[in-house]
Amino acid sequence: MRLHHRLYRWAQAHPGRVDALMALGLFLFLSAPYEFAFRPRELVFSALVIAPLAWRRTRPVASGAVVAAACLIEVILGNQPVAAQALALATVFSLAAYAPRWASLGGLIAGLVGGFLFVLRYFVLPMTASAYLSTGEAGVRVPVQLVGGVAIGAVVLVAWTLGDLARARRLAVQALEDRARRLEVEREQERGLAAADERSRIAREMHDIVAHSLSVIIAQADGARYAAAQEPGLAVAALGTIGETGRGSLREMRRLLGVLRSDGAAPTRPLPTLDDLPSLLDAVRRAGLVVGFQGDGAPRGALPAGAELTAYRVVQESLTNVFKHAGPRAAASVVRRWTARGLELDVADDGRGAAADTSGGEGQGLHGMAERVALYDGSVDAGPLPGGGFRVRAFIPYTEA
Template identity: 40%
Template sequence: MSTQGWLVDRQARLRAFDRRRPWVMDTLVAVPIVLFSIPNLIEDPLSATIATLVLLPPLYWRRRYPFPAFLVTATIDLILGLLDVGVGAGVILLVMLFGVASRGSWRALVWATGITLALLVAEIYLINPVTENRVTTLLLAIGASGTAVASGVAVRTRRAYLIALEDRAARLEVERDQRARLAVAEERARVAREMHDIVGHHVSVIVGLADGGATLATARAEQSAEPLQLIGDTGRQALSELRRVLGVLREGGDADPQLSPQPGIDDLDRLLPSVRAAGLSVTYSTSGELHTLGRGVQLAVYRIVQEALTNTLKHAGPSASATVTLAACDGEVRIQVRDNGRGGPAAPGHGLHGMRERAAMYGGVVTAGPAERGWLVDVVLKEPS
């Protein structure tokens, strides 16, 4: 294994371990902060110990609730500054700011950044005034906060990129396996046709000749009539068995449990959380009898929604949100994916081309372009009768 492959494998294992036991990584973050507070613990044991114990819990729930954890830490930091209790509150605040940048919404990040800057100015100029190099101290604090924000945004972007790669890899693997199994099914059907045409024809000829010979031998009262009748009966039995085997061979591709349908409308409930985790707020609504649609139409709906949301993630910009609406009525399915981003796709690419191909399979029409606010993808499919 190459060095790069080894690093990728170790990163994947570390992420898997972190998902199983997140408290371990949170504890590793908390330990340096406690060590940083040791001088304050020695100087003022009671106040510093209480302050440290109050500051640590938000570290353990910052992943699920990044912005509330930040607000709690910022409030505690302000109170400790007013009480002149020196612990590692500033360091914890930067950790919380990183958490909001990597996991929170863009609006929450703007608020968190503003609150952090206000706290920095208040502490340096009002609460604990810095008498020397005040501007330099403020610039250094702002730089540290900016580094936390930039690091969090980088982690968010990398996470979204990995989610997209994993989804694409899974999709390609499913499609590859589907193509391979379909090729096997087609080959089995071809073999069945060949066997029926060749073997079935010759056995039928043998049966016909045997029956004719048996009839002639019976008319002449020859002893060969019985063997010829036996040959005819055996041939007919062989034809029956052949038809049964060929029927199983033809139906085997459809009966194979591994040839299950690709994603449908129900699978959108598993797709949307991953899109939201990448930073895009998505609202989803349906109307009509969508679950009665055929599997092919459901697959087309799923892929169109998936591609439209992928384009929104790529081009809509920060703070964007999307609305997905599915409606079934009068033999038609309407798919609308609308976002409020400032930008649209730079140029028609494979995604839009793929949408049109899928829609064309069901006599549909794709309309994609700038809307009143943002970008709109509007697709109408006709359900096969």
């Protein structure tokens, strides 16, 4: 980094030190000569005007008040101008750039009034008081002095305008920095929400895959254990179902984990859709659950792939709950009905219903099911039936383009 860039960054990072060094340099340049000239009044006045510049940014109102008071005293008591009086322009600039709006306008008015008093005190009054000036000479010099007053007022106005522009730029930079900070915070929040949503989606997928497969495996394992002694053929069939279910679950798990790989090289297969419901029902029947199926109506339009996956998971989770909670010798029915508004799913069983849920779980399956369906503006209604059993009803509307 070049030297002037480093100096600029240091000045931006330490404005107080910059102002202090500037005040010290001005004091040595404008006030110290009065010390060698044995003019203590001008030395004190110069110090009073220069010292407040050290805090012109941190305390602009106090700095401006001290400078204004010192300049007023010098105009009243002084006999000739002092070089430090020109620094009143720096005070006008600082008030416009860093002080509140009322102080900025007050600094402009004080600067204009001070310029008028400066011309009046050091140019107009001494010349009009000189007895040797003739009337013609005074008439010639008054317009010149008037032009001088206008010029000083213009310089004050320019100093205030530059300060006001500096204020506008500073506020604009602060607004941009604040906006950048807010955008960064919002971006971090969006990342957190996206990560949470992805974790929730993965948790739903893993629950649907693992819970269903384990329920079938447990049911078949229990049946094979009891049938091994009496009917070995049934035990062999049950073990075959266990193996098939385990392999299917392993394939689904590999597909899910493959999505998480960053290189995109993991092999994947199509996600389940409504066309895969017969395969799901066949697998459940082979596991020993009696399941009936009824399909009504025809689709008015195609559902998105995600909506069809959601419908598949609703049926899968509902049948898994039958395995887990309905008890032995329970039967289930699945109704898929296409209406003018969308797809209706109805899964019911004649088992023990909600009273069987003694596992102490937190209802992750039903909760995940409701979350899935809500993503497509659908609804889920689940609860026990009056005569026994449990029923899950889901509705997924058509998604209009």
